[in-house]
Amino acid sequence: MFAKICGLREARHVTAAIDAGADAVGFVLTASPRFVTASEARELVGIADARALTVGVFRHETVDEVARLADASGVAAIQVHGKRTRAEMSKLEQIGRTLIRAVPFDDPSLEEDWGENLLLVDAPRPGSGEAWDYAAMSGLSEARGRWLLAGGLTAGNVAAAVTAAKPYGVDVSSGVETAPGVKSTELIRAFLAAAKA
Numbered sequence: 403m404f405a406k407i408c409g410l411r412e413a414r415h416v417t418a419a420i421d422a423g424a425d426a427v428g429f430v431l432t433a434s435p436r437f438v439t440a441s442e443a444r445e446l447v448g449i450a451d452a453r454a455l456t457v458g459v460f461r462h463e464t465v466d467e468v469a470r471l472a473d474a475s476g477v478a479a480i481q482v483h484g485k486r487t488r489a490e491m492s493k494l495e496q497i498g499r500t501l502i503r504a505v506p507f508d509d510p511s512l513e514e515d516w517g518e519n520l521l522l523v524d525a526p527r528p529g530s531g532e533a534w535d536y537a538a539m540s541g542l543s544e545a546r547g548r549w550l551l552a553g554g555l556t557a558g559n560v561a562a563a564v565t566a567a568k569p570y571g572v573d574v575s576s577g578v579e580t581a582p583g584v585k586s587t588e589l590i591r592a593f594l595a596a597a598k599a
């Protein structure tokens with residue numbers, strides 16, 4: 403099971419996540435309690451040292467702004483939330499990094515391939531920690547191939563969520579925090595142990 407730990411802001415949490423088996427680590431470059439500047443993200447990308455996929459997370463930024471921040475931070479992948487068009491997705495593809503298209507679970511384009519490398523299916527409010535009916539995605543796997551499940555996951559519910567939705571991987575932020583933006587090494591380890599089991 404592919405696992406991404408998102409919203410990391412401290413070197414020790416990047417190291418802990420990768421040492422515990424994270425396949426990807428995410429840095430939020432958009433407005434959020436987990437916001438990091440491009441130069442802070444660049445330091446964290448260096449700590450990851452190519453041992454995990456480094457992901458920059460964006461929401462309302464234009465394609466040009468995403469490209470600029472991806473360059474400045476050095477992330478290997480871009481994860482784009484927010485209302486996007488196919489035309490924008492084509493331009494985002496041309497940035498030349500792994501492209502993750504994030505959509506809420508009720509998005510009508512869920513089944514469509516918009517050129518992304520990975521689809522991420524999330525709660526309507528990204529980063530809110532709100533759980534939803536993961537079983538509603540049980541039919542998605544065959545049609546979509548590789549997609550990630552997110553939104554309100556924790557060490558306590560990830561196993562049941564994976565059984566219900568059958569994703570390729572999982573993504574978590576709030577569920578490994580003690581308060582918004584405050585990550586916990588123990589919760590990161592517990593989440594990865596549960597997800598990988």
Ligand SMILES: O=C(O)c1ccccc1N[C@@H]1O[C@H](COP(=O)(O)O)[C@@H](O)[C@H]1O
Pocket residue numbers: 408409428430432433434435436459460461483522524525527528529530531532552553554555573574575576577
């Ligand atoms: O984490 C944020 O603050 C955030 C802000 C803007 C866009 C995405 C954000 N995070 C993503 O939200 C999902 C689920 O988060 P949670 O586990 O429910 O807190 C995850 O994909 C994060 O990458």
